[in-house]
Amino acid sequence: MNENTKKMEFYGGEIVSLLPFLIFFITVIYISILKSASEKGMWIGAIMGIMITFFFVKDKLYYGKVIMEGMADEMTIVPKM
Known part of the structure; x- marks a missing residue:
């Protein structure tokens, strides 16, 4: 299979691929309720979502x-700055 067309598979089905977004969204809502919203807090949610989803993916590499x-990617570097 071509590397560019390879489909990522998750234990638990395709719905698990939404897990990073859900974790990030929940974290943003939580820190907003606490009125302590900052970029660092949002990064924690993003990294947690990526790390937790890592355990559900079949091909970790x-x-x-x-x-x-x-x-x-050059398009994602702008929000990271």
């Missing part, structure tokens, strides 16, 4: 590669 490529 490919997942790590996709995450690293996404973080190195």
Whole structure:
């Protein structure tokens, strides 16, 4: 299978792929309720979502590669600054 068309598979089905977004969203709501919203707090939610989802992916090496490529993309560097 071509590396560019490889489909990422998760234990628990495709719905698990939404886990990073849900964890991030819950974290943002939580820190907003506490009125302590900051960029550092939002990064914690994003990293937690990525790390927790890591345990549900079947091909962990490919997942790590996709995450690293996404973080190195020129379009995503702007929000990181």
